[in-house]
Amino acid sequence: MPHPKTLKKTALALGMSLALALPLSSAFAQYAGPSSVPAMTVKQLLDTGKDDQHATLRGFIVSHDGGEHYTFADDTGRMKVEIDAKHFPPGVKIDDKVRVEISGEFDKDLVGNKAELDVKRLSVVAAR
Numbered sequence: 001m002p003h004p005k006t007l008k009k010t011a012l013a014l015g016m017s018l019a020l021a022l023p024l025s026s027a028f029a030q031y032a033g034p035s036s037v038p039a040m041t042v043k044q045l046l047d048t049g050k051d052d053q054h055a056t057l058r059g060f061i062v063s064h065d066g067g068e069h070y071t072f073a074d075d076t077g078r079m080k081v082e083i084d085a086k087h088f089p090p091g092v093k094i095d096d097k098v099r100v101e102i103s104g105e106f107d108k109d110l111v112g113n114k115a116e117l118d119v120k121r122l123s124v125v126a127a128r
Contacts, residue, residue, distance in 0.1 A: 037054045037055065037056050037103060038056065039056045039057065039058055039101070040055060040056065040057065041057070041074055041075070041076040041077075042057060042059065042072070042073065042074050042076050042077040042078065042079050043076035043077045044076070045057065045079070045106060045115075045117070046077065046079060046115055049106045049108060049115070050106070050108065051106065051107065051108040051110070052105055052106065052107075053105070053106045054103070054104070054105060054106075055103065055104065055105075055106050055117060056101060056102070056103040057072060057074060057101070057102050057103075057117065058074065058099065058100070058101045058102075058125060059072055059073050059074030059075075059099065059100070060072070060073050060074070060096050060097070060098070060099060060100065061081070061083075061094060061095075061096065061098075061100060062078070062096045063096070065080070068082050068083055068084055068085070069081075069082055070082075070083055072102065072117070079115060079116065079117065080115070080116040080117075081102060081104075081116060081117045081118075081119055082116055082117070082118045082119060083102070083119040083122060084119075087119055087120065087121060087122045088122060089122070089123070089124060092124060094122075094124070098124055098126075099124070099125040099126045100122055100123065100124055100125055101122070101123050101125050102117065102119045102121065102122050103119070103120060103121040104117045104118045104119040104120040104121070105117070105118045105120065106118075
């Protein structure tokens with residue numbers, strides 16, 4: 001029977017080999033096909049959106065408000081959005097001139113009249 005240290009080293013080497021063999025891009029893969037969630041405007045979402053509703057918006061991230069908090073705008077208005085860093089495309093500079101499509105879950109606080117989109121997917125549409 002092999003020595004326990006030998007087994008540990010073999011297992012570690014095998015694990016590292018497998019990790020290196022997998023393409024790094026697969027860790028960032030995301031669905032890019034059609035969606036049953038139609039795109040809407042900021043105004044439509046703020047006026048008619050329901051708490052926990054899935055929504056898709058197209059427009060611009062116009063400011064970083066600290067942490068994961070940003071302001072998103074389209075031609076109809078502005079709203080707060082929350083975007084985890086992992087949802088930004090790697091190696092792509094996003095500023096207020098890059099049109100993006102964001103999809104996520106609408107959070108609407110009925111008491112404080114506060115609303116925000118918790119973004120689960122972000123993709124670049126075009127630059128201005």
